[in-house]
Amino acid sequence: IYHVRYLDLYIYSSTEGIKGPSTDAIDIDVCHDVMIRGCYMNVNDDAVVLKGGKGTFADKAPENGPCYNILVENCTYGHVHGCMTLGSESVHDWNVILRRCKVGSAQRVLWLKMRPDTPQHYEYVHVEELTGHCNMFLVCKPWTQFYQKEDRPDMPLSQCNDISFSNIRMDCSVFFDVQGSDKYQLKNFSFDDIDVQDKDKIKAFSENPIENLNLNNVTVNGERLFK
Numbered sequence: 001i002y003h004v005r006y007l008d009l010y011i012y013s014s015t016e017g018i019k020g021p022s023t024d025a026i027d028i029d030v031c032h033d034v035m036i037r038g039c040y041m042n043v044n045d046d047a048v049v050l051k052g053g054k055g056t057f058a059d060k061a062p063e064n065g066p067c068y069n070i071l072v073e074n075c076t077y078g079h080v081h082g083c084m085t086l087g088s089e090s091v092h093d094w095n096v097i098l099r100r101c102k103v104g105s106a107q108r109v110l111w112l113k114m115r116p117d118t119p120q121h122y123e124y125v126h127v128e129e130l131t132g133h134c135n136m137f138l139v140c141k142p143w144t145q146f147y148q149k150e151d152r153p154d155m156p157l158s159q160c161n162d163i164s165f166s167n168i169r170m171d172c173s174v175f176f177d178v179q180g181s182d183k184y185q186l187k188n189f190s191f192d193d194i195d196v197q198d199k200d201k202i203k204a205f206s207e208n209p210i211e212n213l214n215l216n217n218v219t220v221n222g223e224r225l226f227k
Contacts, residue, residue: 001031008038015044015079024049025080029089030065037071042078042104046085046111050096054089054118056150066092075101077132082106086122087113088143096125103132103170112140112160116183117149119156128166137172137196138165140186141179158184166192174200175220180209187211194218 006026013020025041028034029051041047053064067090077083083106084098090113103109110127114120140160168191175198180186189210194217198204204220205213218225 002033004031004034006036006039011039011041011043013043015042019044027051028067028070031067033069035071036075037073039075040078041075041080043080046082047077047080048072048083049085050093051089052091054115055148056117056152056155058091059119064091066094068094070096072098073100076104077101077106078104080106082108082111085111085113087120088115088145090120092121094123098127100129103130103134106134108136108139109134110138113143114141114158114181114184115143117147120158122160124162126164131169133171136174136177137170138175139177141177142181142183160184160186162188164190165194168194168196171197172199174198176204178209190214191218192216196220
């Protein structure tokens with residue numbers, strides 16, 4: 001599916017009191033050239049999710065495929081689990097932009113779910129001009145829900161590369177929640193013009209599993225950080 005536009009939609013499921021069902025706002029499954037603009041999303045799961053297959057041989061199944069050329073802009077988030085989530089059912093996602101959005105009460109802003117049982121590649125993802133409040137801003141760590149790894153001697157090493165952030169003004173509980181693994185490689189992450197509040201007791205970037213992490217004009221809790 002390609003050339004899809006979501007414009008000025010109000011997508012809502014009750015997240016307080018009697019809660020609505022657990023459901024994503026917009027699932028993008030093996031799609032490209034998708035625009036989401038001016039939408040409001042408040043749901044009991046993730047907001048925008050990129051999907052395309054899961055499993056040890058997901059990259060070889062003909063029904064699976066990539067998501068690319070995805071633009072999300074000028075949106076407002078109420079309560080969501082993740083503003084932009086890549087995975088857990090994802091094989092290859094690239095050229096993804098999240099920009100000029102307001103975040104009300106997100107659990108996570110960018111969530112990179114890394115399945116140890118699935119070959120995955122996320123690349124060229126850019127997040128810019130975001131304001132608001134979140135629990136965790138960037139999350140990248142192993143995800144093992146419904147884990148079913150099969151035997152595959154030529155299992156590819158999963159990758160996240162060329163992930164960038166610029167012009168971010170956020171109040172966070174945890175800004176940087178990134179974990180390394182021998183199942184994937186993280187490289188070429190950049191943070192430019194960042195000014196955030198981070199309530200985490202551990203200083204942001206103190207544990208860094210990323211190869212080639214670039215920080216430029218990054219301020220956390222009023223303190224300028226350097227590489």
